[in-house]
Amino acid sequence: MIKSPLNYTGNKSRLLDQLFSRFPQKINKFVDMCCGGASVGLNVNAKYVICFDNNKKVIELLQTLRFLSEKSIVDRVEEFINTFNLSDTFNKGYDIYRKYIEGNNGLKQFNAEGYSKLRSFYNERALNTKRDNAVCLFTLLVFCFNNDLRFNSVGKFNMPVGKTDFNKSIRKKLTSFKYGVNNKDVDFSQNDFKILKDLDLNRDDFVYIDPPYLITNAVYNESGSKWDEVKETELLSVLSYLDDRGIRFALSNVLKKGDEENKILSSWIKINKFNTHYINYHYRSSSYNKKDRATPEEEILITNYDV
Numbered sequence: 001m002i003k004s005p006l007n008y009t010g011n012k013s014r015l016l017d018q019l020f021s022r023f024p025q026k027i028n029k030f031v032d033m034c035c036g037g038a039s040v041g042l043n044v045n046a047k048y049v050i051c052f053d054n055n056k057k058v059i060e061l062l063q064t065l066r067f068l069s070e071k072s073i074v075d076r077v078e079e080f081i082n083t084f085n086l087s088d089t090f091n092k093g094y095d096i097y098r099k100y101i102e103g104n105n106g107l108k109q110f111n112a113e114g115y116s117k118l119r120s121f122y123n124e125r126a127l128n129t130k131r132d133n134a135v136c137l138f139t140l141l142v143f144c145f146n147n148d149l150r151f152n153s154v155g156k157f158n159m160p161v162g163k164t165d166f167n168k169s170i171r172k173k174l175t176s177f178k179y180g181v182n183n184k185d186v187d188f189s190q191n192d193f194k195i196l197k198d199l200d201l202n203r204d205d206f207v208y209i210d211p212p213y214l215i216t217n218a219v220y221n222e223s224g225s226k227w228d229e230v231k232e233t234e235l236l237s238v239l240s241y242l243d244d245r246g247i248r249f250a251l252s253n254v255l256k257k258g259d260e261e262n263k264i265l266s267s268w269i270k271i272n273k274f275n276t277h278y279i280n281y282h283y284r285s286s287s288y289n290k291k292d293r294a295t296p297e298e299e300i301l302i303t304n305y306d307v
């Protein structure tokens with residue numbers, strides 16, 4: 001499995017088997033719409049893959065990690081680490097940091113100051129190029145809480161410092177990602193889901209959509225343009241448009257969460273007689289809110305074809 005170096009909230013890496021067993025056997029062009037960390041697009045078996053997300057920063061990050069060599073990414077991240085005096089357990093070992101570790105806070109205390117400076121540096125647009133900005137954001141992602149990507153309403157990265165650093169595990173994910181993008185015909189593009197109406201799609205192509213879910217709270221629902229009933233309805237009408245043209249699609253979503261139900265979605269499924277497949281999984285990191293985490297969610301995959 002190709003790992004995404006973006007530990008994206010709600011990523012589908014643990015659900016891939018369940019998804020792929022319900023995808024068509026032969027796919028020419030695969031569209032990963034609302035791709036996030038692109039865990040689906042990077043692993044699907046298709047001739048061409050195009051990953052879309054409307055988050056410019058996410059797409060620039062994916063494009064940059066694909067464009068630059070692994071060595072130049074690692075070298076640049078290590079430069080940021082040295083400049084901002086961040087921990088480097090991969091090269092220096094853990095021992096020199098032990099005295100800064102309290103309870104289960106990992107490297108948080110050691111990195112707090114340097115991380116905060118790096119975040120201000122990034123938010124003040126101190127860098128010259130788009131690529132350098134993206135690698136700086138990648139460094140922040142490596143050092144921030146939960147490795148989550150979150151921006152405030154004015155576009156500033158606002159995650160607090162986390163417990164880990166540029167360790168073996170994240171380096172391995174980067175290697176895996178580089179292997180994936182070098183061995184696959186995959187593209188990343190910033191676009192809204194409405195682009196689906198304008199793509200040149202045929203009956204042997206396939207669209208997978210993993211939008212924000214109306215009844216769950218993930219970080220990408222908090223900042224920027226919020227996912228709401230209007231967007232949900234627009235997306236479903238775009239999917240109906242694809243269906244009318246014989247284009248196969250699969251939509252991930254959550255139909256019920258505790259007592260809450262996404263009624264817009266359930267009535268659309270019913271009216272169109274689409275197929276609903278139940279996916280066996282509850283997100284653990286989709287919310288910081290304990291109450292939210294404890295509420296069971298009904299994760300589903302909706303298809304406009306028989307599996």
Ligand SMILES: C[S@@+](CC[C@H](N)C(=O)[O-])C[C@H]1O[C@@H](n2cnc3c(N)ncnc32)[C@H](O)[C@@H]1O
Pocket residue numbers: 008009010011012013033034035036037038039040052053054055058191192193194210211212213220227
């Ligand atoms: C559930 S996440 C996708 C996770 C992804 N499948 C993965 O495995 O990492 C939802 C994504 O939808 C994107 N999104 C939100 N509104 C969108 C829109 N109008 N058009 C396209 N993408 C959108 C968000 O930026 C976010 O990355």
